[in-house]
Amino acid sequence: MESFKEIINGEKPVLVDFFATWCGPCKAMAPTIEAIGKELQGQARVLKIDIDKNQEAAAQYQIQSVPTLIIFKKGAVQWRASGAMDKASLMEQIKNFLD
Numbered sequence: 001m002e003s004f005k006e007i008i009n010g011e012k013p014v015l016v017d018f019f020a021t022w023c024g025p026c027k028a029m030a031p032t033i034e035a036i037g038k039e040l041q042g043q044a045r046v047l048k049i050d051i052d053k054n055q056e057a058a059a060q061y062q063i064q065s066v067p068t069l070i071i072f073k074k075g076a077v078q079w080r081a082s083g084a085m086d087k088a089s090l091m092e093q094i095k096n097f098l099d
Helices: 004-008 022-040 057-059 087-095
Strands: 013-019 045-050 068-073 076-084
Touching: 004 013, 004 068, 013 022, 022 045, 022 087, 068 087
Parallel strands: 013 045
Antiparallel strands: 013 068, 068 076
């Protein structure tokens, strides 16, 4: 199984959803994140990171509120936002990093 570091250092952009199971907006975003993952299959990767189970990753990227969405490409943070977003806005951001 690939590690988080291996995935974000890949050639394809990676949308990471830092979330918590107790977070209402995170639950509301879940279907959007899932739909984007299916739509961009093969072009980008989508990961969900539970901040309570992965406190090290949450600390490393200074996650202070959830949901926090980060787009990585080749290991570098390309874009970051906190709070719920609609699918169209999120797709627009990701498309900026597709090859």
